Amino acid sequence: MHIxxxxxxxxxxxxxxxxxxxxYKIPQISTGDILxxxxxxxxxxxxxxxxxxxxxxxxxxxxxxxxxxxxINQKNCTKGFLLDGFPRTITQAKYISNLGIKIHFVFExxxxxxxxxxxxxxxxxxxxxxxxxxIFFNPxxxxxxxxxxxxxxxxxxxxKIESIKNRLKHYKKNNNELTKYYLEENKLKxxxxxxxxxxxxxxxxxxxxETLIENKN
Ligand code: AP5
Numbered sequence: 001m002h003i004x005x006x007x008x009x010x011x012x013x014x015x016x017x018x019x020x021x022x023x024y025k026i027p028q029i030s031t032g033d034i035l036x037x038x039x040x041x042x043x044x045x046x047x048x049x050x051x052x053x054x055x056x057x058x059x060x061x062x063x064x065x066x067x068x069x070x071x072i073n074q075k076n077c078t079k080g081f082l083l084d085g086f087p088r089t090i091t092q093a094k095y096i097s098n099l100g101i102k103i104h105f106v107f108e109x110x111x112x113x114x115x116x117x118x119x120x121x122x123x124x125x126x127x128x129x130x131x132x133x134x135i136f137f138n139p140x141x142x143x144x145x146x147x148x149x150x151x152x153x154x155x156x157x158x159x160k161i162e163s164i165k166n167r168l169k170h171y172k173k174n175n176n177e178l179t180k181y182y183l184e185e186n187k188l189k190x191x192x193x194x195x196x197x198x199x200x201x202x203x204x205x206x207x208x209x210e211t212l213i214e215n216k217n
Pocket of ligand 1: 012013016030033052056057060074084089092120124135138146198207
């Protein structure tokens, strides 16, 4: 099964990815996590993209498509994968379509801007695993610590107000074209595209997605 999650920053892509990946036993591929790993490693890609991420700009299609290509050709992706945060531009969407991989579901999370700012400003992450918490909406069992490893949680470099504004700006600039593209693919029955109300509680959203995937309704 191949699934794509679209949505503005802070709409819950990462949170729902974890649930879906576990339930359907497919790896979660988050371009944001991959890019942050390169930054942590301080390798050539990491150095190139450090300021791009920090400022909430988009990394070039070339870099991101190459990274995705490598990931989806790994052994653990033979039975499927979930793309979290890719594609973000029409070039990226066409890139994945042109690889000839059948995409089964595309979910787009819809959340108003005010809530996005609230969510991102309270977010804390465990950098090594990508696990995400929120100080009010999804607090860790022990304040400031990851539930599993008990390591320190951090605030993401790009979770500052100016970066959030930029990330939203880029999302809005590209999103109409992406939505149009997937609506058309849906119409042609190449895949199923659903817009999901991302303001509900994580558990409710999770159940709604499961229902849509398993076509229970
Ligand atoms: P990325 O890491 O993908 O960031 P993003 O898209 O901005 O999304 P976020 O991770 O901020 O939010 P999310 O939707 O995953 O929400 P989350 O579940 O964490 O990308 C970072 C950067 O990398 C980009 O800005 C760009 O520079 C670059 N990049 C990445 N992909 C790229 C690409 N394809 N092309 C070019 N550049 C690329 O939730 C947010 C908070 O809300 C959390 O605290 C969570 O606990 C809480 N929460 C989640 N769901 C709920 C809920 N239902 N109710 C209440 N709280 C909730």
